[in-house]
Amino acid sequence: MTSYHLGLSAYFHDSAAALVSDGRIVAAAQEERFSRRRHDSRFPADALRHCLDTAGIRLDDLTTVSFYEDARAKFGRTLSSFASAGPKGLGIFSEVMPEWLRWKANPKSTILKELSNVGRGNPPEDIHFGSHHRSHAASAFFPSPYDSAAVLCIDGVGEWHTTTIWSGHGKNLELVNSISYPHSLGLLYSAFTYFCGFKVDSGEYKLMGLAPYGTPKYANLIRDHLIELRKDGSFSLNLPYFSFLQGRRMVGQRFSELFGRPKRDPEGALTQDDCDLASSIQLVTQEAILGLARAAKVATRQDNLCLAGGVALNCVANGELARSQMFTEIWIQPAAGDAGCALGVALDQDVAHLKSRPKPPQVNADSMQGAYLGPQFTDDQIHSYLTDINASHYAKHGKDLFADVAAHLAEGKVVGWFQGRMEFGPRALGARSILGDPRNTDMQKTMNLKIKFRESFRPFAPIVLADHSSQYFNATQQSPYMLIVSSLLEKWLIHTKERGLGSINAMRSKLPAITHVDNSARVQTVHEETNPRLTNLMRAFFEETNCPVLVNTSFNVRGEPIVCTPMEAYTCFMRTHMDVLVLNNYVLIKEDQPVFEENTNWRDEIPLD
Numbered sequence: 064m065t066s067y068h069l070g071l072s073a074y075f076h077d078s079a080a081a082l083v084s085d086g087r088i089v090a091a092a093q094e095e096r097f098s099r100r101r102h103d104s105r106f107p108a109d110a111l112r113h114c115l116d117t118a119g120i121r122l123d124d125l126t127t128v129s130f131y132e133d134a135r136a137k138f139g140r141t142l143s144s145f146a147s148a149g150p151k152g153l154g155i156f157s158e159v160m161p162e163w164l165r166w167k168a169n170p171k172s173t174i175l176k177e178l179s180n181v182g183r184g185n186p187p188e189d190i191h192f193g194s195h196h197r198s199h200a201a202s203a204f205f206p207s208p209y210d211s212a213a214v215l216c217i218d219g220v221g222e223w224h225t226t227t228i229w230s231g232h233g234k235n236l237e238l239v240n241s242i243s244y245p246h247s248l249g250l251l252y253s254a255f256t257y258f259c260g261f262k263v264d265s266g267e268y269k270l271m272g273l274a275p276y277g278t279p280k281y282a283n284l285i286r287d288h289l290i291e292l293r294k295d296g297s298f299s300l301n302l303p304y305f306s307f308l309q310g311r312r313m314v315g316q317r318f319s320e321l322f323g324r325p326k327r328d329p330e331g332a333l334t335q336d337d338c339d340l341a342s343s344i345q346l347v348t349q350e351a352i353l354g355l356a357r358a359a360k361v362a363t364r365q366d367n368l369c370l371a372g373g374v375a376l377n378c379v380a381n382g383e384l385a386r387s388q389m390f391t392e393i394w395i396q397p398a399a400g401d402a403g404c405a406l407g408v409a410l411d412q413d414v415a416h417l418k419s420r421p422k423p424p425q426v427n428a429d430s431m432q433g434a435y436l437g438p439q440f441t442d443d444q445i446h447s448y449l450t451d452i453n454a455s456h457y458a459k460h461g462k463d464l465f466a467d468v469a470a471h472l473a474e475g476k477v478v479g480w481f482q483g484r485m486e487f488g489p490r491a492l493g494a495r496s497i498l499g500d501p502r503n504t505d506m507q508k509t510m511n512l513k514i515k516f517r518e519s520f521r522p523f524a525p526i527v528l529a530d531h532s533s534q535y536f537n538a539t540q541q542s543p544y545m546l547i548v549s550s551l552l553e554k555w556l557i558h559t560k561e562r563g564l565g566s567i568n569a570m571r572s573k574l575p576a577i578t579h580v581d582n583s584a585r586v587q588t589v590h591e592e593t594n595p596r597l598t599n600l601m602r603a604f605f606e607e608t609n610c611p612v613l614v615n616t617s618f619n620v621r622g623e624p625i626v627c628t629p630m631e632a633y634t635c636f637m638r639t640h641m642d643v644l645v646l647n648n649y650v651l652i653k654e655d656q657p658v659f660e661e662n663t664n665w666r667d668e669i670p671l672d
Contacts (some may be wrong), residue, residue: 066416067124069114069175070198070409071107072131076264078107079402079487081436082114083413086421088206090117091436091487093402096627102265106177107405109620113438123182127412128178128187131404132195134170136222142245193408195221196372197236199396202229202407203371204597205420206430213363215355218372218400219249219264226355226372230363234414239362246299248351250307251290255344257313257339259645260327264373269496271379272521274345275581276563277338281322285347288321296358298351333520335563349380356384366391371407375399376489376544378585382548385539397434397544398488406487425592433593434544435494437485445629445646454633455655458648462603465596468645469603472613475503476642479515479618481632482596483647486625490545491617492587493526493597493657495625495632497641499576499614501525506576506614513640517621523614524585525577528601531611532588535574545587558581574613587615 073094081091090113095101097109115121171190177510178186199216214229214236225247228240253263256270286292289300302308306315319325327337340501356368368390370381376399384392396403414420421430442458449456459467472478480496491497497514499506511519524545525535532538536549551572560571562580572578591598605611618632619625620639626632629646636644636651644651 064415066126067118067120068409068412068416069111069128070131070405070407070412070515071111071129072198072405072644073106074104075401076102076104077400077402078104079109079398079405080107080110080114081487082118083406083408083409083421084118086413088406088410088430088432088436090114090405091398092438092485093487093624095624096437096485099624099631101622101624106174108177108181111178111181111564112183115183116611120611122178122181122186125187126416127191127390128174128189129408129412130170130174131193131198131401131408133192133222135192137195140220140223158543160271190390191408191412193404193411195404196224196227196241197238197411198404198407199371199399200227200229200236200285200336200407201411201414202398202403203369203375203394203396204229204236205407205410205414206396207231207367207369208423208427208429209367209369209394211365212367212369213359213365214369214371215359216370216372217248217352217355218376219253220244220247225249227570228355228359228362230365231369234418234420236411240358245302245305248348249276249372250305250313250346250375251300252344252377254305254307254318255340256312256325258318258322259340260329260331262329264312268376269518269521270341271345271377272579273333273338274341275579275583276520276653277340277342279343279346280339281343284321285343290347290351291631292347292351292354296354296356298354313479322596323539333518336460338563338612347372348377349383350588352377352380352384353389354386356387356389360389365427366533367395368393370394371396371399371403373400378546379548379583381546382551382583385547386537388539392540393547394429395544397431397486397490397492397546398487399546403488405545428592433590434490434492435484435593436487437494439484441627442647442649445649448629448633449646449649449651452633453657454651455657456649456651459650460648462599462652464645464648465600465603466607467650468600468643469607470642471496472500472604473607475500475506476505477510477640479598479632479636479641479644480600481618481626481629481644481646483594486606488544490587491615491625492543492545493594493615495627497616497618499523500608500610501574501576501612501614502608502610504570504575509640510576510614510616515616515619515621522579522585523577523616524570525574525612525617526587526589526597526601526670528598528605528611529588529590531605532586535612536584536586538586538588540588541588541590543588543590543593545585547586548583549586550581550583551578561646574610574612577612582660
């Protein structure tokens with residue numbers, strides 16, 4: 064009898080659902096893609112419906128339903144945190160306690176009620192509650208390509224753990240060591256995110272992108288006053304400098320006095336000092352991660368390393384770790400944040416049920432299927448929608464389609480690329496992507512200011528055909544999930560000494576649109592096994608231009624989730640300066656479109672496949 068294991072994460076940020084069946088990941092998605100509310104933390108009802116509908120089952124068919132963490136233990140840690148804050152914590156305590164008591168007092172009842180409201184039958188009577196860091200660890204190890212590996216999970220905080228080291232072998236996953244709240248590398252990085260004027264739990268990647276514009280002149284100050292990095296890889300924070308125990312802010316007056324400046328206003332202009340702060344905390348974070356990785360190596364004696372937790376999305380640190388060659392290879396869960404915990408807890412239950420690991424489709428491959436685990440739409444659905452809105456379009460197939468789109472890209476056009484199943488995780492990996500020519504000197508500025516409507520300092524990532532990667536980047540391994548930063552090879556560089564904010568538009572390489580200020584790039588290697596259509600497009604572009612690289616950014620604008628449906632893709636296309644939209648086999652040219660009147664009820668007009 065087929066078993067089905069549903070995993071859920073919710074009520075903090077990035078809620079998600081995932082379904083695993085007899086060693087195969089069936090589906091996984093974040094709720095924000097359906098609700099259109101960025102980082103949606105509500106119960107993932109629509110993501111859950113997607114998972115059930117993909118498998119063709121109802122709640123009655125589920126073998127287990129699992130929640131990604133121990134809600135009661137997390138509630139206990141929160142109470143302890145408020146208590147340790149003393150009178151300073153009373154204000155936030157009175158604000159958050161009613162909400163926590165509403166569901167955390169009886170989390171099982173809350174989840175069962177939400178499941179009953181999904182409208183897909185009756186759920187099992189029992190809910191399994193996992194542990195936060197084990198869910199992270201399971202998401203990293205069980206789908207990885209390794210029979211055995213060390214597993215390192217680093218985030219803000221779960222129930223109590225902030226950092227854990229695990230040893231994975233076959234179907235077994237054993238906790239080896241841990242660091243607990245309030246000592247947290249994730250919260251340290253978030254404190255600087257907050258201090259530099261970005262939003263906690265979503266702006267950390269902006270801080271990482273800002274770092275190369277600065278110099279790490281505050282690194283010693285951070286080491287001397289904020290965090291103690293020990294030789295055994297462990298660390299501790301100097302807590303009087305932080306305010307997160309009180310709940311309202313990450314840092315306070317003492318932190319400001321240490322750096323001789325106030326917190327940047329979120330709407331204020333970025334300064335060189337912000338860049339230097341970003342550079343400094345990035346360097347110290349990398350040192351801490353390398354120390355933890357060494358500790359994992361010593362403790363487990365494993366040759367490969369798996370990573371998860373929000374800090375594992377720090378692709379600059381991942382690049383340093385990969386180049387250190389401390390491990391033969393590293394593998395990072397593409398949904399490394401809390402959304403991935405839904406997958407991890409489902410995999411954990413599936414492995415326990417089967418007493419075996421998921422089997423990847425190819426030898427030496429992982430079982431994530433390229434992270435293409437979300438909804439997809441048929442040509443008939445897309446054609447029906449385009450006809451209904453009177454959109455001008457034409458159809459092409461196979462080589463003709465790829466050659467046509469490659470020609471548009473070679474002309475400097477910006478292309479919205481909507482194909483197959485949506486990605487799971489924060490990165491667009493060629494299913495819901497905006498593509499461009501990396502050789503174009505205006506491409507970065509155009510994409511940032513006219514399409515993404517975001518800060519001009521932020522770099523764009525390259526996608527490269529996997530068999531050409533070593534000809535352009537100094538990568539030590541493949542990077543299918545855009546989670547490892549590499550530098551461009553010397554032969555592609557155009558040297559400039561400019562590094563500050565004023566040098567954003569300086570040309571640094573023959574691929575200027577994807578070259579960051581420090582000559583680095585957040586590389587995604589494209590593989591035919593997981594994305595044959597993107598591979599074929601890139602081959603056509605290579606034939607057209609002799610360049611096997613494209614610019615790839617997520618199909619959305621600033622402040623919105625990545626698009627999920629054809630209607631969201633068309634809306635984004637028409638609201639921005641994109642030139643071409645490709646929906647499966649249908650091509651749309653911007654200048655041929657009718658006057659666009661945005662329909663606020665468009666989400667209800669096309670069903671999910």
